[in-house]
Amino acid sequence: MLELSDMDSFALPWTALVVPVGPPLILTLGSIVLWIMGGFVRPAARWQAFGSPTGILSGIALLFWLIAAAMTVALRVQPTAPAYSIPWQPFFSPGADLLWVSNGWNWYVSCLILLLGGGGLLFSGISSPNSELTLEENWHGRAMTLALSLNAISSALFFVSSGNLLTVTLMWVVMDLFVIARSTVVPEGPGPSPTRQFQGLSMMGALLLLIGLLPAGQSGPAELLAGGRLPQETVILMLVAGVIRAGVYPLHLWLLPHRGERLYMPDRLIDQMPPALCGLWLLGWSSGLAGEELLARPEIVALALLGLLGSAIATFTTTTRQEHTTFVLITAVGIAGLTSILSEIRGPAAVLWPTTTFALGGGLWLIGERIWRAWHWQIPISVGVLALVGVPFTPGFLTQSVVAQLLVVGSCPDANTLCGRLGVLMWPLFAAYVVTQMIYVSSLLRSWDGEPEGSVWELSPNAWVIGRLLAYVVVLAIPLATAGLFPAMMTNLANLPDAIPRGAGNPPSAVAGWQVWLTLAGPLTLGIFLAIARTQVRDALSASDNRPGTLPTLRAWSSRIARLATLDWISRLTRWGTGRAGAVWDVGLEIVEGGGHMGWVVVFGIIGYLLLSA
DSSP: OOOOSSSTTTOGGGGGGGGHHHEEEEEEEHHHHHHHHHHHHHGGGGGGGGGGGGHHHHHHHHHHHHHHHHHHHHHHHHSOOOOEEEOOSSSOOOOOOEEOOOOOHHHHHHHHHHHHHEEOOOOOTOOOOOOOHHHHHHHHHHHHHHHHHHHHHHHHHHHHBBHHHHHHHHHHHHHHHHHHHTTTSSOSSSSSOBBBBBBHHHHHHHHHHHHHHHOTTTTTTTTTTTTTOOOOHHHHHHHHHHHHHHTTTTOOOOBBOOOOOOHHHHHHHIIIHHHHHHHHHHHHHHHHHHOOOHHOOHHHHHHHHHHHHHHHHHHOOOHHHHHHHHHHHHHHHHHHHHHHHHOOOOSGGGGGGHHHIIIIIIIHHHHHHHHHHOOOOHHHHHHHHHHHHHHSSHHHHHHHHHHGGGGOTTOOOOOOHHHHHHHGGGHHHHHHHHHHHHHHHHHGGGGOOOOOSHHHHHHHOHHHHHHHHHHHHHHHHHHHHHHHHHHHHHHHHTTTTTTTTGGGGTTTTTSSOOOHHHHHHHHHHHHHHHHHHHHHHHHHHHOOOSTTTHHHHHHHHHHHHHHHHHHHHHHHHHHHHHHHHHHHHHHHHHHSSSSOHHHHHHHHHHHHHHHOOO
């Protein structure tokens, strides 16, 4: 273990690059190189021999990503978990160490973030240069975009390598800064850069972590996430912060772009999915610190199911592909949150499989949807849907094995466990899950519905882009298949040997109990029937001459329900309220400090009255 404890003799040795801060530092170095090239280097005509100028920038970004990925792999072969610390001493409180550790869970999530971020970099040059801009302007815009993309990935790696509460809090702020910065540069697609509806909600997570430091006491900031002991108030705030960062419904608003704006595939692979992985990472550590008594409560399960139902309804009723894609991913994150509550074990092992499903299955579904819209090749999107649904021999099936514990009524050896506390309430809660999952399955089957929509930029990739898409599909499919077929191999990589649920059987997916098959088959069958019924009703109304206005009316109602379920009206209401409050404040200041100085007239009048009355 490497440790830096003397700030006076601080010097970053080359050996620091083989510890957890090494890969994010390499990505940060790459962002600096790209920033210098974008600001001080002009593209030359002789560079055409190596490809387009913007393509050269993408190649440089991918080179630094490859170095960071190789260093991340090297961290796994170290005999002990590598660590790196820097003393942090504030002015008015006891100091602590900023600590980064590459243990199993931290390393595993870092690999998932690198896989998704690498895809975002790979497709960052997928659009043609903007014909309205000069070559130098396109060069500068692409360089700034790639530089901030590398910074966003590096900040996520810094975050998930954190070893204590202090480091988590500070890295949260750093990540928010780069998320905001990325929305100010030239976008990857046409149109303005997508901005978040409620970015302040993400910043509130950092505030919650800061508040959580107070009950933790003087030793709280240095308390390790792995095996540490924190007060219940701090753990609750950490859980809420993790839910916010993951974008679990209804705390997902900070991930939504403003209505009418689009998130393109590179933006989702860098701006939406890695932050959600960071939230699941924090949720894993927080659930381990929480213990059974905090999460094993009927009201917590009911609340998680209610949020999951809301996101599933939003996915089902959305009328645009943009919102449908967003809420498919948000619902997948919500399933991970439910799993962390229902799991028999606590800690990162409770969310290993839903996190894997979200990153690999969700990423493959996202890429497959693009491929399907481009030339109607179904294999990638089909595999992604099957993984998200949780069919056998996918990591999602192991998630279903955890949810199946809602059916173990009457066989609880301990009344203090979740099944013992729920009792007969397990049956209505399981029914609620079946309904929720049925809606989600039906929504996933919408991935093949309708004609492709979007710009020519999105739907007409050339042969080089097609090659990149297919290569990335293979990169995601290999670990996804490994996790489904050989889950023990993934648990060894993540150093979580107890992560395979007991109900999954041995070997997993082959001899699972009847509860698991019922948990999977019930919602899957009902979801397929719901999707078929929805399609038949739509086709019948489209062909009906008796009531030509029925279908538009149903679509209008579906749009109203979607606007209500997506909760973006909350951000609009908040902006309206703050705008009105600001206007009232301005009017008040104008009265008090304006041309008439009415405020001072009133003050002197009151003073004069008091003096005369005395």
